[in-house]
Amino acid sequence: MSEQTPKITAKLSILAALTIGMMGCQLIQAPEPAHMSAITQKAYTELQQSVSQLMGGQRVYIGNSAFQNSHILAIEREPKVGPDGHLLQGRVMEKPTIFHLLKASETCILINTKTNESIALLHAQCQITKRDE
Amino acid sequence: MxxxxxxxxxxxxxxxxxxxxxxxxxxxxxxxxxxxxxxxxxxxxxxxxxxxxxxxxxxxxxxxxxxxxxxxxxxxxxxxxxxxxxxxxxxxxxxxxxxxxxxxxxxxxxxxxxxxxxxxxxxxxxxxxxxxxxxxxxxxQAQSQSGTQLGYGMEFKIVAATPPRKIVVAYTEPDSPAALASVVRGEEIIAINGVDAVSTIDGAEINVLNSALFPSDDSQSYTFTLKEVGSTATRNVVLTPQAVTSSPVHNVKTIQTTSGKVGYFQFNSHIATAELALKNAFDTLQAENVDDLVLDVRYNGGGLLAIASQLSYMVAGDQQTSNKIFETTSFNDKHPTVNPVTGQTLQPFPFIDEGIGFSLTERTPLPSLNLNRIFILSTDNTCSASEAIINGLRGIDVEVILIGGTTCGKPYGFYPTDNCGTTYFTIQFQGQNHKEFGDYASGFSPMTMPVTEGVRVPGCAVADDFSHKLGDPAEHMLASALQYRIDTTCPSPTGAKAFISRSAQQNTSDANLALEDRRAQTKINSNRLVYLPNK
Known part of the structure; x- marks a missing residue:
């Protein structure tokens, strides 16, 4: 894939602090963009529930392809089709909710970039996305 | 508020x-x-x-x-x-x-x-x-992963929704259940679970067809009987709905002609993942140094306006878009300067020249082809944000040559608004281009369109050609674009029958027998909705 690895931003520093909080006083690496290396049903369920939780409990439908090739996951409204067969909302100005998957030490972290809230995924297996991967 | x-x-x-x-x-x-x-x-x-x-x-x-x-x-x-x-x-x-x-x-x-x-x-x-x-x-409020929907990974075109129906596979998604079952563009669905998809007038059977074509759960498999392309032979494929994540950009390619290189790709949906996919497509075509571009949006019903703006920038480039407006939002005359919903001063929507973080890293510079004309393949499924591309580029004098059919005609938008548990959609604004033009409620029509409908645009009326793969230079719409590029001629119009007018579609007397995606419609109380008697 040709997606570029993003620069580590201040957001990640905050996350690092959060991660330290989650992991006690262990020495950890700064979180880096990551993608799923394998996804089990348990991990998929956890991911789906975590995305929903970070969106206030909204109903969210995701597929097995989430974070498979990218550290970015975009969540949009489910497309709704009108009686004429066209999308109800074909001119969307609402920004999608963007999640990032990061890895710090051995922990996979899901972050809602809109709110900066994050959740450590306990069942996910992720690996750091290499540059130019 | x-x-x-x-x-x-x-x-x-x-x-x-x-x-x-x-x-x-x-x-x-x-x-x-x-x-x-x-x-x-x-x-x-x-x-x-x-x-x-x-x-x-x-x-x-x-x-x-x-x-x-x-x-x-x-x-x-x-x-x-x-x-x-x-x-x-x-x-x-x-x-x-x-x-x-x-x-x-x-x-x-x-x-x-x-x-x-x-x-x-x-x-x-x-x-x-x-x-x-x-x-x-x-x-x-229901949300989903960008481009992910329950289905088979086959997009079909309902050419005729009432008997004799015609349901044709338009394209498939790579690695989807349909693709893995070797379903290909042009195959006609003639039966599902033994129900005659062409002729049935039985309400219960029509429900079976709708349930199979627009599945709401993954608990049931369906047997589709398909008529093969250019043949009377049929075959059965069993498909089970699953979460399919569609790729918004297909078939990025360069077509070598005697007068230069022509870039082509199929752009199906303005979803968040399109940001990266489009950037990659334009990178490829820029590296190929194409002379022209054929943008195939015949099945693109719109979506994120920001994606339309980015794409338009990548077509036209810095020089043509600098200090130009992609689209201005115009409300009713009570609100000439302030958005009545957000309370914000109205700001024109620019041509976006960088990544905005939907699927591409923010501020990543976008490539551009610096073209002063573009060929756009269209049908009545070309809608909203796709039409904004046509209008936005015309607004900065990029020549748009339209090949295909009249677009859907939706220069409007709304802010879906909740009250007491119901969300209401009422048209609140109209999009206008740099020249303050936005009156295309009847769509854009290629110049040779036999039926007068939309705003006339240079180009050719050509019916969708299901006998060839998308991106095949022999496919009629693409072939017409390539021909027009050489000598500005068009094939003879296929005939008015191939271009059913919008008003005719609305006035069908057989609406009870029509196939339609009712997954959302069952939740929409529209006075144009038609339910079967038992629904």
Whole structure:
């Protein structure tokens, strides 16, 4: 894939602090963009529930392809089709909710970039996305 | 209503939860309307909609997942709900002055909303407002991974929705159940689970067809009988719905001609993942140093306007887009400078020349082909944000050559707005290009279109050609673009029959027998909805 690895931003520093909080006083690496290396049903369920939780409990439908090739996951409204067969909302100005998957030490972290809230995924297996991967 | 901040490129149009004002009414304009026993309807006089917002016949309780706050609902009445939508429409509806102000008494809440729109006709005699909807807020709030939907990974075109029906596979998604079953473009669906998809008029059987074509769960497999392309032979494939994540960009390729290289790709949806996919497509075509581009949006019904703007930038480049407007949002004449929904000063939507973080890292510079013309392949499925590309580029004098059919004609938009658990869609704004043009409610039509419908644009009327793969230079629409590029000639129009007019489609007398995606429609109370008798 040709997606570029993003620069580590201040957001990640905050996350690092959060991660330290989650992991006690262990020495950890700064979180880096990551993608799923394998996804089990348990991990998929956890991911789906975590995305929903970070969106206030909204109903969210995701597929097995989430974070498979990218550290970015975009969540949009489910497309709704009108009686004429066209999308109800074909001119969307609402920004999608963007999640990032990061890895710090051995922990996979899901972050809602809109709110900066994050959740450590306990069942996910992720690996750091290499540059130019 | 409380305004909120917006980033430069976006407006948060998520369902707006209007807080109830309650308390004393200090609005002098309402003094004659709000006697001590409560408000009454007086024709032609409108109280601010906030006076009635969230006063519900059945208030919701608990936390609203959209806002993370307690629902604002208070105990009110159906009358309050109707008065809210009446005032809200009068304030924000694009054609508010064409709405007949009727007494809410005698209407249900849903029915009252349905009539809060213009009944005017457009120049072709079709209804001026075809986009007036309502649905439960809980359904409107449902979210999904970009491009992910339950299905088979095959996009089909319902060429004829009533008997004799014609349902043709338009394309498939790579690695999807349909692709793995070797389903290909052009195959016709002639039966599902033994139900005759072409001819049945039985309601229960039509339900089977709709359930299979538009699945709502993954618990059942369906046997599709397909007629092979260019043959009378049939075969059965068993497909089970699953979550399919579609790729918005297909078939990026360069076609070598005697007069240079022509880039081509199929762009199916303005979803978040398209940002990266489009950047990659333009990188490829830029590296190939193409002389022209054929953009295939024949099945693209729109989506994120920001993606349309980025794509248009990548077509035209810095020089042609610098200090130019991609689209301006125009509200009704009560709101010439301020967005009445967000409270923000109206800002033109620019041509976006960098990544905005949907699927591409923010601020990544976008490539461009610096073209001063583009060939666009269109059908009546080419809608909204796809039409914004056509209009936006025409606004900066990039020549748009349209090959195919008339586009859907939706220069409008709305801010879906919640009140008391229902989300309402009423047309609130119109998009205009740099030249302040946005009157294409009947779509854009290629110049040789046999039926006068939309705004005439240079190009050729050509019917969709299911006998060839998309991206095949022999496919009629693409072949016509390549021919027009050489000598500006068009093939003879295929005939008016191939281009069913919009008004004819709306007036079908066999609507009960029509196939349609009712997954959302069952939740939309539109007066144009048709249900089977037993639904």
């Amino acid at each position: 409380k305004p909120f901040r917006i980033p430069i490129y976006f407006v948060i149009s998520s369902s707006l939860f209007l807080s109830a004002c309650g308390g004393s009414d200090s609005d002098s304009s309402s003094s004659t309307l709000v006697p001590s026993e409560g408000p009454i309807w007086v024709q032609g006089q409108f109280i601010e909609d906030s006076r009635f917002a969230a006063q519900c016949e059945t208030p919701r309780v608990g936390i609203d997942p959209q806002t993370g706050r307690t629902y604002p609902d208070l105990l009110g009445s159906a009358f309050d709900e109707k008065m809210w939508m009446r005032s809200w429409s009068n304030n924000t509806y694009l054609w508010y002055d064409e709405v007949v102000d009727r007494d809410p008494a005698g209407f249900t809440v849903a029915n009252y909303f349905e009539q809060l729109k213009t009944n005017e006709l457009d120049a072709n005699g079709a209804a001026k407002d075809n986009f007036h909807f309502q649905m439960p807020t809980v359904d409107w």
